[in-house]
Amino acid sequence: MYRAAAAAISRSSSSALRRQLARGGFGGGGGEQRQWVRGYAAKEVTFGVGARAAMLRGVNDLADAVKVTMGPKGRNVVIERSNRSPKVTKDGVTVAKSIEFEDSAKNVGASLVKQVADATNKAAGDGTTCATVLTQAILTEGCKAVAAGVNVMDLRKGINKAISAVTAHLKSKAWMIDSPDE
Template sequence: MTKDGVTVAKEVELEDPYENMGAQMVREVASKTSDSAGDGTTTATVLAEGIYASGLKYVSAGANPVYIKRGIDKAVAAAVAELAKTSKKVSGREDVRQVATVSANWDEEIGNIIADAMDKVGKDGTITVEEAKSIETSLDVVEGMQFDKGYLSPYFVTNAETMDVALENALILIHEKKINNLNDLLPLLQMVSKVSKPLLIISEDVEGEALAALVVNKLRGTLNVCAVKAPGFGDRRKAMLEDIAILTGGRCITEDLGIKLENIQMEDLGKAKRVAVDKENTTIVEGAGKSTDIQARVKLIRRQIEETSSDYDREKLQERLAKLAGGVAVINVGAATEPEMKEKKARVEDALHATRAAVEEGISAGGGVALLRCAPAIEGVKLEGDEAIGAQIV
């Protein structure tokens, strides 16, 4: 049983193709709202229905739909600006806990765990949600790193429902340049397939016959593999790859080392207890790097932050420091049954997205009150003709 707007909308499938087209439009509204904000999907659905019904009435009466749409856009922009002006900033653990609790359908356990997670890794830290092997929901903070590059091919996914990749006890190739020659890659693939471990390839790019070979091996079940682009650009990319190498106990294969791809040995590969990859991000959890090497790297980055005179460089160095030293918070969601697990995990993910949005942009009064208070701002937008009708609809 759920009252989550996007969950309900996804389950609506109508026999009549024209009616289903309308349902699909509402599903899209709920889905986009869930992706961008993590919550408020029911409100977005109600607003979409109201705007659509009113708009259809005026279009049927002869109004121009293009001008109505422009009026709606201008009114929405005014409302959003007013919401931003009147929103209250979220600061401190208690505020975070309250927002997370409300977003999780008043589940205080989830609220407390999300507050603890954000407390430990910071508002920009990496927080992942996993299914627990017990009925208890718990929080673990482990050494790890996340960067904003996703899989190079959807054929790498291990879970078709969530469209993501999960690699357990993975080997990691960290390569500075592009990989497009299959012959260069073949010795490595043969070596990894003998030990029956999954492989993550991080490089500038993987293309052509090399990418095709990886996809074929994955589809045939010969090798559990995933390839992602390296984060960053230029010298910053090389530095970030070195960070990953130190975190995972591997070696960054660069031109400077003079090591060719076909000559790579097992000890050159990094290792991690778990790797999670989706369309946009790669998360490496519990790398096999030595803690002394990681701490030395952290000290080096801190010294570079102190010495640099560029605000931009300082910001990028601080991002690297957060990725290397901040760790990854893992929320393990436990439940007694599979349906309960899915429902609870969805609530945790919704609450996490909503809390991040609240920390970033603030919170407003609920129950439609904040939207009602935006009415004067919309009335202040001076429009004429059918554009004014669009604003009136909002």
Template sequence: MPKQISFDEDARRALERGVNKLADAVKVTLGPRGRHVVLDKKFGGPTVTLDGVTVAREIELEDSFENLGAQLAKSVATKTNDIAGDGTTTATVLAQALVRVGLRNVAAGANPTSLGRGMQAAVDHVVEFLKNKATPIKGRDNVAQVGTVSSRDSSIGALLGEAIEKVGEDGVITIEESSTLATELEITEGVQFDKGYISAYFATDPETQEAVYDDAYVLLHREKISALADLLPVLEKVAQSGKPLLIVAEDLEGEALSTLVVNSIRKTIKVVAVKAPYFGDRRKAFLDDLATVTGAQVVAAEVGLKLSEVGLEVLGTVRRVHVTKDNTTIVDGGGKSDDVAGRVEQLRKEIEAPTPTGTARSCRSGWLSCPAASR
């Protein structure tokens, strides 16, 4: 399709119209008295929501230039959701105001570069002011109040306060669909780390872009996996078992990745691959931690294990694995509780050692020892 080009005031006004159309649809959900928005879905029935970013994600405009503006505003909501998890409607409304005032000043002859610098300086000042005025949340009641405002449901707010009280600040909270009509809290042993799937094609839910599997095997590999021949033996054994497979490795590329993606799309095998976080010794230590939690053995040449020669005996297990584009959460790993407790105690002793890696060890001991709550 040939590219359309627009300049100057016409281009700016088209972008502004796009921003306004998206923001006007989103901002009706703002605040405790915000209204619901009904979304027409391609599949299934309509969705009723009060969530600003959910509304924003559904908006595509027919005019290509207006759609560019809408996508810019959408990126504000999605980034706010990724970083903060809330406040997406407020962020969109602020972005709309900045665009409106900014374009008005540009039309009046202001220098766009100087205007941008001034806006950034103002943002920095406001952020610093808010940080100084912010009150740290303390106790179950404070958490419940925030949860109630965000969800507009006092029972959910109370449940959230209970969950954070039980799992602590380093704990992980996930939301799962209940098999009953009740909203319940369940505390399980689990861990979360900041790496998501290598390819979006591994997502089991195209709407939420998440991969969720129950009763899965876990393969931990210290190096890159690129040759399909190396991965095929263990892959065939997992496929015969009928269980899903989580792969955590330095990287997955080439024919190994493409084959997994194709088979995942065709649902020949249930699999999701994740890059191991960190580098060097920190990555090695992380994989050892994960091996302790899941009951797996880390496949590496230095311990005499070759990927092409191993079977199910080196794999760990988890009751549930939940992977997004940014995070991986493991619930109820198959490792022995005594081994996990021993590993945590070892890390806590190492934290006291005067080394630059003390902070990293502290983080690792935190996610190893804290439970996960699901509701």
């Protein structure tokens, strides 16, 4: 799933999305379909509108738990740990890694967000909450675009063009720091 722009979602559009999901999700591909694949262990393969909606619920539930930690006025999150005392943290990636859902489709969506937060943590050491919020927005708007009939590959190309444009703009505004005082 992808998104054409990385703008934050307003409360009204977020509420509209939740109502749409409650009514059965988005169009594009009929209802939820399940298929059992035999291998070393049985795997449930879910696709279609129901799978997309469940995945997006996982993305939203995880991101909503993480985004309260955002910025200097962000709040702490208490993480329950079995056989140990609870952990209090304001680190987005730590909160994200601690969340698991019983629904495997929701876990798929949560896993996408966890991968982004982990990659951001490894690359920059910070900004995991911001990356999580942007990922939520990208996936939410991407699902809306796909439901509206936008070709997924065209959407991806548009996102890649936007990434290039934003990167070029940021590089044009950057300057070298010569001393630690700067």
